[in-house]
Amino acid sequence: MKSAFIYTSKFDTYSLGEHHPFKPYKATMVHELCYRYGLFNEPWISIEEPVPAPEEAALEYHSKEYMGVLKDANSGSFDFTMLEHGLGTGDNPVFKGVYDFSLLVLGATLLGTELMASRKADVIFSPVGGLHHAGYDHAEGFCYINDIVIAIKRLLKSGFRKILYIDIDAHHGNGVQDAFYDTDEVLTISFHQNGETLYPWGGFENETGTGKGTGYNVNVPLPEYTDDESYVQIFRSLYTPLVQAFKPDCVVAQIGLDTLKRDPLTNLRLTNNGYTEVIEEIRKSCPKVLALGGGGYSVPDVVRGWTLAWAVLNDLKPYDPYQGLVSGVMLPQGQGYEDLRDPPYHLAEKIRHDVQLYLKGKADYIKEKIFPLHGIR
Numbered sequence: 507m508k509s510a511f512i513y514t515s516k517f518d519t520y521s522l523g524e525h526h527p528f529k530p531y532k533a534t535m536v537h538e539l540c541y542r543y544g545l546f547n548e549p550w551i552s553i554e555e556p557v558p559a560p561e562e563a564a565l566e567y568h569s570k571e572y573m574g575v576l577k578d579a580n581s582g583s584f585d586f587t588m589l590e591h592g593l594g595t596g597d598n599p600v601f602k603g604v605y606d607f608s609l610l611v612l613g614a615t616l617l618g619t620e621l622m623a624s625r626k627a628d629v630i631f632s633p634v635g636g637l638h639h640a641g642y643d644h645a646e647g648f649c650y651i652n653d654i655v656i657a658i659k660r661l662l663k664s665g666f667r668k669i670l671y672i673d674i675d676a677h678h679g680n681g682v683q684d685a686f687y688d689t690d691e692v693l694t695i696s697f698h699q700n701g702e703t704l705y706p707w708g709g710f711e712n713e714t715g716t717g718k719g720t721g722y723n724v725n726v727p728l729p730e731y732t733d734d735e736s737y738v739q740i741f742r743s744l745y746t747p748l749v750q751a752f753k754p755d756c757v758v759a760q761i762g763l764d765t766l767k768r769d770p771l772t773n774l775r776l777t778n779n780g781y782t783e784v785i786e787e788i789r790k791s792c793p794k795v796l797a798l799g800g801g802g803y804s805v806p807d808v809v810r811g812w813t814l815a816w817a818v819l820n821d822l823k824p825y826d827p828y829q830g831l832v833s834g835v836m837l838p839q840g841q842g843y844e845d846l847r848d849p850p851y852h853l854a855e856k857i858r859h860d861v862q863l864y865l866k867g868k869a870d871y872i873k874e875k876i877f878p879l880h881g882i883r
């Protein structure tokens with residue numbers, strides 16, 4: 507196996523605004539923490555530096571008109587016509603370098619697809635990619651260019667015939683769903699906080715695809731308070747049979763970490779222990795995985811979680827050489843690897859019961875309506 511971590515410090519030069527929750531510098535923090543824990547030391551691991559994608563790459567999905575408006579926004583000055591394309595809102599501000607930043611994110615993700623297609627890497631992680639909400643002709647949900655859609659299209663063009671897209675961000679992967687809703691070449695699975703309680707207000711279980719794509723779009727809405735135990739249980743019961751039946755050539759995973767209980771924008775209750783169990787399931791499901799960061803707004807928690815995810819993707823145990831030593835003071839045992847792990851979290855029994863009842867309803871629906879279309883009994 508070969509693996510690649512895609513990273514450039516140039517992400518740090520862009521800001522969506524001081525008070526905007528999406529922080530491109532997360533990538534640098536993950537890079538640093540992985541480095542500190544020895545997670546780049548193995549001979550099969552490389553760090554690859556991306557360059558911005560050319561505009562033509564964005565046109566493989568987005569409209570020419572939208573890309574023109576995004577280019578105009580690059581100076582950082584807003585005009586009202588931009589609102590027609592979702593630009594200049596609180597979620598998608600017009601900021602200096604918005605077009606350059608978006609093409610750099612796309613360049614990073616497409617470097618991942620090149621490494622995958624040329625067999626130079628089997629497991630790839632690009633922390634700033636995974637902007638799953640961007641639409642054909644508009645920005646939304648902090649996303650300007652849908653790097654995921656373009657990456658999947660590229661992989662299909664370069665000889666991969668069946669791609670499984672798994673989205674574990676707390677928000678529904680609406681932009682990716684829309685792009686592949688009528689095809690059976692891409693099996694799209696999204697686990698997310700339900701659309702009754704969270705943006706983008708959709709992603710219901712009865713959105714199952716259309717035409718040839720019927721049964722190839724799977725939405726698993728989660729109730730507020732979903733915790734590690736419930737999440738891992740429903741993930742295993744649905745993802746695992748589907749991936750075994752579909753037999754993808756490659757998995758593209760949006761591994762957003764806004765499912766954590768401290769995330770300020772969502773209402774799920776995961777810890778990074780449940781999260782890493784899910785990453786492990788994804789890793790085991792296919793030898794080729796392109797992982798893209800996506801959301802996550804409690805930055806220090808996201809950074810620890812993605813460091814653990816990188817370790818799991820490489821089957822490594824993080825090791826901190828500074829364990830026990832901070833400013834020359836010996837700390838108690840368990841400050842190294844344990845440092846990255848969240849303490850366990852338990853729901854009150856009544857809430858846990860309600861969460862599990864809700865999830866059973868969703869799982870039963872998917873098993874009844876979608877499993878038979880894939881020959882799963």
Ligand SMILES: [Zn+2]
Nearest residue numbers: 675676677801
């Ligand atoms: Zn999200």
